[in-house]
Amino acid sequence: MTLISDPYFYLLAIPVCLLIGISKGGFAGSLGILSVPLLSLLISPVQAAAIVLPILCVMDIFGLIAYRRTADWRNLAYLLPGALAGILIGYLLFNYLSADFIKILLGVICVIFTLNHYIRKVPADHAAKANLTRGSFWGTIAGFTSFVAHAGGPPVQFYMLPQKINKTLYVGTSVWFFFVINYVKLIPYGLLGQFSMQNIGTSLVLLPLAPIGIWLGVKAHKLISEEVFYRIAYMLLLLVGGKLLWDGLSGMNLLF
Structure with missing residues (x-):
């Protein structure tokens, strides 16, 4: 079986895969956005995305086992059509947009949204409602960024947090959302020739970490209060946004 042989890659990839699983199982994927940027320290972003996708798909199955009866179906109905359109846009533009462009785009959105949350100081009893227009817009952005860098x-x-829904319902909705779009992404990834024998072999070696990470995430989710959960979510958004913005501006290669 052909796979990446660099031991330094696995020293990085093993904790990254566990981090993705913990994030998906307990924190609605907040930290999953770091997977491709971190692995890109040693391999190309395109190869990193291809290796991570099958692992995400396996994690999605274990995530559904944990949250199979938990989802906000109205929000999913608003988000998913746009997400499928975003995946199509990502597929059509994949050969034209650089990793630096995507990092800058995500970084700006993350930082502005989080700072706006802290500056506005919305009353605790105020919550946004599920909305088709906003859901379609953010679903499209999520589908596009998820396709390009698993950063949906x-x-x-951005769409769900202002609704202040129950943390378990929030995570369950996220699990269902990414289950759908990650499996859809397998088709265009295959058409783009990203599933080489080396990439598939490396994914298979890392796959056993998927259920372990999800299990750790579910345990962490049960131990953390809803207030702390949302504090962590917004803090992670700000940290991740700053990291992506820094990396993208450092590269400044906006087009291939």
Whole structure:
């Protein structure tokens, strides 16, 4: 079986895969956005995305086992059509947009949204409602960024967090959302020739970490209060946004 042989890659990839699982199982994928940027320290972003996708798909199955009866179906109905359109846009533009462009785009959105949350100081009893227009817009952004760099978490958070729904319902909705779009992404990834024998072999080696990470995330979710959960979610958005913005501006290669 052909796979990446660099031991330094696995020293990085093993904790990254566990981090993705913990994030998907307990924190609605907040930290999953770091997977491709971190692995890109040692391999190309395109290869990193291809290796991570099958692992995400396996994690989605274990996530559904944990949250199979938990989802906000109205929000899913608003988000998913736009997400499918975003995946199509990502597929059509994949050969033209650089990793730096995507990092800058995500970084700006993350930072502006989080700072706006803290500056506005919305009353605790105020919550946004599910909305088709906003859901379609953020769903499209999530589908696009998820296709390019498995970074669909922040756009979904931008739409869902202001609704202040129960944390378990929030995570369950996110699990269902990414289950659908990650499996849809397998088709265009295959058409783009990203599933080489080396990439598939490396994914298979890392796959056993998927259920372990999800299990750790579910346990962490049960131990953390809803107030702390939302504090962590917004804090992670700000940190991730700053990291992506820094990396993108450092590269400044906006087009291939």
